[in-house]
């Protein structure tokens with residue numbers, strides 16, 4: 001059995017007939033949720049396994065099978081959800097995409113898939129410089145090109161020089177055809193998971209309309225309500241509340257377990273999908289979130305520690321001492337990079 005996974009792989013898990021676990025949908029990564037916490041089990045033959053798979057169900061006993069798994073998320077690690085929360089610390093970087101061609105034209109964009117402008121490209125590169133000393137083990141982006149461009153461009157500046165690789169798990173063939181057959185190469189890679197749940201809020205009938213013209217037509221206040229209120233959707237679109245239902249659920253289900261296991265995560269997404277996630281992280285009220293505005297291409301750093309998200313603002317520059325004083329781990333990581341690169 002190959003154990004070539006991007007997760008740190010340090011053990012195997014034997015599941016026997018009495019385990020009550022049955023896997024459906026081919027021999028790739030699966031996720032199951034026993035009492036209290038998540039376990040991620042991968043049994044891909046070779047190559048990169050990633051999370052996000054839902055093609056399985058826990059319904060009945062199956063024959064004995066050996067799986068590679070990530071012990072920090074496993075029940076056999078003597079750890080409970082609570083003790084994991086206490087022992088691990090991880091960095092979380094949030095970044096709204098750089099300026100898009102429709103930001104430049106002042107058009108409502110929502111789920112329309114518009115690329116970055118030249119300025120947006122530069123913003124993403126600048127953002128990358130600002131976080132170039134902060135560890136990144138996994139990247140989550142929306143399914144939209146402006147967020148993916150931003151993540152990739154930012155990573156060109158990272159000092160660790162690992163290669164961000166987009167996971168293709170949309171079907172069995174895509175998964176097999178994108179496998180990597182060198183464990184060393186896998187170690188030098190960062191999995192990038194693209195998820196529609198992190199997409200911008202769907203702006204309904206406003207998509208493609210000019211923001212100024214819409215305000216002139218419907219009134220400034222109405223348009224502000226559509227754009228910034230928590231629970232009032234634009235015509236046939238999503239309110240922030242509706243956007244939060246999928247974006248925050250995805251964050252809790254797919255991203256938080258990674259942070260809990262000590263993985264450092266970057267999320268490249270959008271003004272409103274990130275507003276909804278920040279509302280959750282900072283425990284903002286539906287009133288407070290109205291005035292939360294995110295600029296394009298500005299990275300925001302959180303430290304996840306003892307089950308809490310601690311907001312650390314936006315690193316100003318890669319050398320800014322303050323950021324690395326936040327935690328010993330960050331300081332050590334930066335020092336390691338300095339040693340490696342000198």
Ligand SMILES: O=C(O)[C@@H](CO)OP(=O)(O)O
Nearest residue numbers: 107108109110200227271
């Ligand atoms: O057009 C959009 O999709 C968003 C983000 O650019 O606009 P708004 O500022 O109204 O949230």
